[in-house]
Amino acid sequence: MTKNLVIVESPAKAKTIEGFLGKEYQVKSCFGHVMDLSKKDLGVDIDHGFVPRYIISPDKKKIVSELKKLAGEAEIVWLASDEDREGEAIAAHLMEALTIQESKSRRIVFHEITKPAILEAIEHPRGIDRDLVNAQQARRVLDRLVGFELSPLLWKKIKPALSAGRVQSVAVRLIVEREEEIRNFKSASSFRVVGTFIVKNGKQLVPVEAELTRRFTTQEEAVAFLEKCSEADFLVEEIETKPAKKSPAPPFTTSTLQQEASRKLGFSVANTMRIAQDLYESGKITYMRTDSLNLSNLAIGMAKQEITGLFGADYVKTRKYTTKSKGAQEAHEAIRPTYMNVRSIDGDKSHKRLYDLIWKRTIASQMADALLEKTTVTIGISTSQEKFIAKGELIRFDGFLKLYLESSDEEPNNGGEKILPPMKKNDPLEMEQVDAQQKYAQPPPRYTEAMLVKKLEELGIGRPSTYAPTISTIQRREYVVKEDRQGTIRNFLVFTLKDGNIIRQEKTEKIGSEKAKLFPTDIGILVNQFLLEHFQNIMDYNFTATVEEQFDEIAEGKLVWNAMIQEFYGPFHSRIVQTLEGTRKVSGEKLLGTDPTTGLNVFVKIGRYGPMVQMGEADMENKPRFAALKKGQSMESITLDEALELFKLPRVLGVLDQAEVTVATGRFGPYIRHQSHFYSLMRSDDPLTITMERAIEIITEKKKMDQEKIIREFKEEKELKILNGKYGPYISYNKLNFKIPKNKVAEELTFEECKKIMTESKPTKSSKSRKSK
DNA sequence: CAGTGAGCGAGCTTCCGCTTGACTT
Numbered sequence: 001m002t003k004n005l006v007i008v009e010s011p012a013k014a015k016t017i018e019g020f021l022g023k024e025y026q027v028k029s030c031f032g033h034v035m036d037l038s039k040k041d042l043g044v045d046i047d048h049g050f051v052p053r054y055i056i057s058p059d060k061k062k063i064v065s066e067l068k069k070l071a072g073e074a075e076i077v078w079l080a081s082d083e084d085r086e087g088e089a090i091a092a093h094l095m096e097a098l099t100i101q102e103s104k105s106r107r108i109v110f111h112e113i114t115k116p117a118i119l120e121a122i123e124h125p126r127g128i129d130r131d132l133v134n135a136q137q138a139r140r141v142l143d144r145l146v147g148f149e150l151s152p153l154l155w156k157k158i159k160p161a162l163s164a165g166r167v168q169s170v171a172v173r174l175i176v177e178r179e180e181e182i183r184n185f186k187s188a189s190s191f192r193v194v195g196t197f198i199v200k201n202g203k204q205l206v207p208v209e210a211e212l213t214r215r216f217t218t219q220e221e222a223v224a225f226l227e228k229c230s231e232a233d234f235l236v237e238e239i240e241t242k243p244a245k246k247s248p249a250p251p252f253t254t255s256t257l258q259q260e261a262s263r264k265l266g267f268s269v270a271n272t273m274r275i276a277q278d279l280y281e282s283g284k285i286t287y288m289r290t291d292s293l294n295l296s297n298l299a300i301g302m303a304k305q306e307i308t309g310l311f312g313a314d315y316v317k318t319r320k321y322t323t324k325s326k327g328a329q330e331a332h333e334a335i336r337p338t339y340m341n342v343r344s345i346d347g348d349k350s351h352k353r354l355y356d357l358i359w360k361r362t363i364a365s366q367m368a369d370a371l372l373e374k375t376t377v378t379i380g381i382s383t384s385q386e387k388f389i390a391k392g393e394l395i396r397f398d399g400f401l402k403l404y405l406e407s408s409d410e411e412p413n414n415g416g417e418k419i420l421p422p423m424k425k426n427d428p429l430e431m432e433q434v435d436a437q438q439k440y441a442q443p444p445p446r447y448t449e450a451m452l453v454k455k456l457e458e459l460g461i462g463r464p465s466t467y468a469p470t471i472s473t474i475q476r477r478e479y480v481v482k483e484d485r486q487g488t489i490r491n492f493l494v495f496t497l498k499d500g501n502i503i504r505q506e507k508t509e510k511i512g513s514e515k516a517k518l519f520p521t522d523i524g525i526l527v528n529q530f531l532l533e534h535f536q537n538i539m540d541y542n543f544t545a546t547v548e549e550q551f552d553e554i555a556e557g558k559l560v561w562n563a564m565i566q567e568f569y570g571p572f573h574s575r576i577v578q579t580l581e582g583t584r585k586v587s588g589e590k591l592l593g594t595d596p597t598t599g600l601n602v603f604v605k606i607g608r609y610g611p612m613v614q615m616g617e618a619d620m621e622n623k624p625r626f627a628a629l630k631k632g633q634s635m636e637s638i639t640l641d642e643a644l645e646l647f648k649l650p651r652v653l654g655v656l657d658q659a660e661v662t663v664a665t666g667r668f669g670p671y672i673r674h675q676s677h678f679y680s681l682m683r684s685d686d687p688l689t690i691t692m693e694r695a696i697e698i699i700t701e702k703k704k705m706d707q708e709k710i711i712r713e714f715k716e717e718k719e720l721k722i723l724n725g726k727y728g729p730y731i732s733y734n735k736l737n738f739k740i741p742k743n744k745v746a747e748e749l750t751f752e753e754c755k756k757i758m759t760e761s762k763p764t765k766s767s768k769s770r771k772s773k
Numbered sequence: 774c775a776g777t778g779a780g781c782g783a784g785c786t787t788c789c790g791c792t793t794g795a796c797t798t
Contacts (some may be wrong), residue, residue: 009791010791010793030791030792031791031792031793031794032793033790033791034790034791034792036789036790037788060792081791082791086790088793089790089791090791136790140788142788143788143790144787144788144789145788146788146789147788147789148787150787150788151787151788154787155785161785161787162786162787163787164787164788165787165788166789167789167790168789277793280794289791364784369788462789463789463790463791465792466790466791467788470789560794581787582788608777609777609778610778612778618779619779623779624779626777627778628777628778665776666775666777667775667776667777668775668776669776680775680776684783685791723798730798732798737798739798
């Protein structure tokens with residue numbers, strides 16, 4: 001029996017802390033929140049001050065009862081959840097769920113998992129901060145009200161199983177609006193002029209590139225300028241040399257780690273978090289869900305030592321970074337290696353690469369600035385007022401650049417030097433050639449997952465623990481898709497002045513190809529439009545920031561939490577009722593044209609199962625025909641001809657064993673149907689052109705595969721089979737599945753043994769009844 | 774995974790933020 005029970009949120013943290021404290025302390029983890037609003041209903045008593053109905057989360061019952069037992073036996077229970085709104089609520093919920101007496105509980109907090117920080121915390125316990133708990137309560141209730149009133153509205157007005165929320169709906173809005181910007185973008189072109197001049201550097205002749213400060217809008221202007229250049233003299237008019245410095249990026253937070261891992265390693269945010277979790281659990285890095293830039297003094301000291309050892313004392317410059325991001329709660333340290341002197345780790349390639357990135361970033365953040373010398377050379381033209389500018393950059397002292405340079409979304413890494421040969425004012429320059437190249441303005445870039453996280457963080461929307469789940473939610477709801485897109489070819493002009501002649505060339509470039517970018521779907525666009533029209537306040541990019549200010553006031557005791565909720569809920573709920581009663585179902589219906597053979601109208605719209613085309617209208621005699629859009633088609637771009645193609649299915653291929661063989665396209669792609677069995681088509685098979693021969697081939701192949709799945713059948717009961725599944729053999733009976741006990745061999749089971757297993761064990765859930773994730 | 778789409782209506786879906794394994798047919 002231990003005298004002291006310490007409860008933290010994460011088990012990895014518990015293990016570390018247990019090592020710092022003596023035998024008198026037992027450290028356990030509660031695995032995050034243990035109580036939450038009931039999911040069965042709203043979970044909030046609207047009519048009586050919005051009192052939340054918190055229950056012990058179903059998946060936390062086991063850990064709660066275990067902790068409750070330990071808490072009962074302990075003399076003092078130390079509640080060491082994180083020092084932020086959510087952490088304070090966790091502590092309060094633990095008091096309630098474990099029924100801990102106030103007198104034997106202590107609330108402690110620390111921001112770093114170091115021995116001195118823990119011991120210091122133990123010295124300074126406090127009580128539960130009720131105001132902070134109320135702030136969490138307000139946050140939780142607001143999110144529940146928004147989510148659980150908006151989502152059902154969407155089910156009624158658009159289609160079932162949709163969702164809306166304070167965070168996800170704004171994330172979708174960003175992607176929809178970016179797509180609109182790109183679509184409406186008018187790509188104007190201009191001519192960028194670059195001159196190449198030859199400069200003598202001792203015996204060597206060095207080419208120097210200089211860009212004209214002005215761009216020409218028309219080719220006539222560009223050519224006229226080149227003509228002027230052909231008879232011009234060029235002169236160095238001015239040389240300016242300025243010192244400059246570059247500073248390292250701060251250490252990683254969740255958001256910046258996701259961004260850099262995406263840019264430098266090509267990881268999705270979910271992948272980055274999965275790997276970071278492994279590194280954390282194996283003790284290699286500190287906690288990976290954080291918005292703090294802070295490093296412990298211990299860590300900074302270790303970094304200093306490491307840098308001195310590797311590069312020398314000149315390369316050290318320790319720094320304390322402070323966060324600028326909105327709503328940061330800073331309960332942890334920045335993400336850093338646990339031990340700075342561990343330069344690399346064992347493990348698979350992606351673990352090594354992510355660790356390497358974290359190590360370099362952290363160490364570099366404590367290194368000296370890079371000292372640069374930037375040179376700007378202005379080149380005059382005897383026949384024109386325009387100027388050429390050549391730029392050079394010399395690294396005088398590399399500092400942190402020796403180790404690490406953050407990459408950017410806009411352009412590939414532009415690190416490194418660009419050295420100019422020595423030049424003097426009034427030096428004449430020999431022109432080798434001048435190019436005027438047509439350049440098109442770029443539309444804003446589509447979001448990658450990581451760019452979206454960056455944007456959300458800037459807006460103060462979402463938390464480190466929710467960035468990755470939010471991105472997966474909006475994809476799971478099919479509001480957005482992550483896709484690669486083929487680019488298109490575009491022509492551009494280049495005029496080159498060389499040896500007194502101007503040559504015109506037409507060249508091509510590939511533009512607009514995308515890799516792993518987020519695109520809005522038809523449903524995403526429709527839902528976004530609907531929410532914007534009726535709930536502008538919630539869709540406002542500042543909504544979260546505004547309510548966060550109020551949560552802060554609640555935390556400071558200046559605002560009563562349920563008064564704040566009341567003020568929000570009144571108008572919000574009225575809007576819900578108004579929209580529910582005052583608007584019709586929206587489908588985004590659009591008339592594409594009429595079918596030339598039947599004369600019926602053809603529409604495209606969103607149905608119960610997503611985007612579809614419809615031929616004809618429903619009336620007393622007629623039923624319209626429907627067909628789902630194919631992958632890659634969209635309501636916005638589909639043409640009448642493409643729509644008519646979709647109605648060519650289902651198609652009868654022929655007759656086999658007295659039954660029709662038909663081909664059609666369903667929820668999961670094209671399929672063949674025969675005797676009420678379904679056979680998926682391969683990617684290479686086109687349902688519009690597939691032949692009867694090929695269909696029979698597919699049918700026989702599938703039947704053979706199914707036959708091989710059967711381990712045993714029984715004469716006594718036809719429905720009872722032993723099958724070989726993805727996870728090994730199992731018993732199947734009337735669509736119920738049963739596990740085979742570990743001590744039995746599937747091939748040798750008798751009919752009686754199978755019946756015994758079925759009566760004695762519960763059927764495992766089949767995928768049909770299981771909730772799809 | 775399961776192969777649909779008038780309308781009828783029961784019964785289902787849903788939020789954000791803390792944290793990790795469980796366990797699949």
